Amino acid sequence: MLKYIIISLNFIFLPNLIFGQEKAEIDLARSAGISSMALPAPLSGMSGMSSNLPDISVIGDFYGKASNSKDDTVKDKLTIRSIELSLQGYLYPEMRADIFLAMHKHGEIVEAEICEGYVSFLKLFNNLSGKIGKVHVDFGKINKVHQHHRPYVDQPQVITNFFGDHGLVGEGASLSYLLPLPFFVQFDVSAWQIPSHEHEPEEQDVTGLIDADGNNIEEILVPGECSEFGMGGGVYTSRLWLSFPVSGKSELEIGASGATGQGSHYTHHKDEVDIIGIDVTYKIWPSAHTRLLFQSEYLKLKRVVPPGELNRRGFYSFLEYRFNRYWDAGVRYDHAENAFPVLTKHSSFSGIVTRHLTETTGWRFQYKQNFKEPDNIREAYIQIFFGIGAHSHPLE
């Protein structure tokens, strides 16, 4: 009987004793600040301390605006623009999931949404990769970049005018092919489903319109427009992205993008939409912590509505200098026509200063002078953005 009790006690205590001995050794090594690692440190997307946890992070974007506009309903407030929770990790070798859940504030209303959620197939076949889910569509340079990761507080007006406040975001799939060339050339094709908007016309009859080429359209049959234009329904996009080093310290990127589909209020307007864009990015790194960045995108929209065809254009150019690890200063010029039958032309100039605390945390000040539509409106923005936890984005 005693023998069984001793054996049982061994089973109960021996594992703990062994574990305790190992633990003591580990603690001793740790107290000396020395240890060695038998396996490589995991990649981003695998670095959660518990072995089966994805990378988890929270990104906050606080925002304030001052303006001399009497019509601006969001001015003189410091508010939470969005809180984003990201969960990122591998599902299978060369297959990962990236989920970005966001709480966005629209006026006084906070809305929860899946900002992005997709599965990436890092290698489908040879140089081909793919993605399925909801994503910020790979159109141009800035559309796919999350707001907190952009180098300015607001969105370039041409993106807002042609794609809406949130840019071009769709649910669907994309294929991306890296061409077997000595320099970087990537070609993407995608098919997306974008929810159409419910129509809430601000006015029913509009007359005396003029299109971008200065032609009068006398009999207007299109119903009144909503305040926001975008693409909806089935949307097909493609992008060609080239990049090559100009020198050891500089790189030039050139892109061409296209999107074809319907307007977001298609059921009401029966509008077919084609948008093409070209973008240029040039970066020079004079030293380890300094960088000069020039980025410009030009977009052209063709909107075919039953009474005729609207052609609209817009562009932005952004120049930024990074003085050191902590400070950036830049300027941006925007010029954008709207996508509506009543032609308006927006132009503005912004000065932006950013103070980085870490890669994902910092604050930003932006002063914007609107020259046209609205005329002579001055705006000042302040943004505080922060990140907690391991957060990563694909190459942008």
Place this chain on the structure above:
Amino acid sequence: MFKQIIKLLILFSWFLLLSNTFLYAAGKVEVVTTSGDLADLTEEIGGDRVKVVSLSRGEQDLHYVEPRPSMVIKLKNADLLVKIGMDLDIWVDSLINASRNSGIVYGAKGYVDASVGIMRLGVPSIKLDASMGHLHIYGNPHYLIGPQNIPVVLENILKGLVRVSPGDAEYFRKNKNEYLSKFNRALSEWEKQMAPFKGFKIVTYHKSWEYFAHYFGLEIMGNLEPKPGIPPSPSHLDSLIERMKTEKAGLIIQETFHPKRTGEMVARETGAEFLVLPASVGAMGTKNYFELFDYIVKEICSSLK
């Protein structure tokens, strides 16, 4: 006209495809490293049977290398990736994914994390957060400046090269052993030169000289940064200057990419020597590890004499 343009485009595509084929078909093992140090060590082992490209330059701060699309092509054509690991070159992860090269992904035979097996310093034993500055969860990743780690790093690179080119195993092993012998001889000389300064107190800008100091017996009594990655503040510098005077710290060291003003000011206030040193092969004109350590040891010795 349209047909002629199409023909020209097709011809141009063939030219690009063929040139690409010839460029990468020279029969050498294509290696991409994330730092100049690793490129040098890989070239020493691989000899004329490898072609090595580093994604960063020696004077760059390896925390802040910006991924570029052109780097994707280098990784796309690589047989072997040698990375520093321990989260220092975390910027390479998005490039690996974009390269669609399954031969160099984590766990593949062409993936080498050079830090595996080194004796790591500064491994946190408590939960980390950003209030402590920019800390790395796997420990201090600036291990390539510590000569004690070079044998382990060489072995990791050797294993990687042998995995991707087993036919050259003997050649690589011979090169590695020869290099290690040469390195050990040089190390003895550096040890002799540094021996008189064991126990000397020094200050560094960032926590990047811990492995070097640990090996040569220097005592790092503080950093110009109050916490890793946080810029020096007046109150921190005041307290550091007082401590340096009390504890007689005689040397301030920093890398080339940090601003010099702070170190120069603290040196003036304390009477300490101020040195800007290369921390990676390629910085300040150093071409290999021997030149790098020769430079560092010579400068430190002449400052502390």
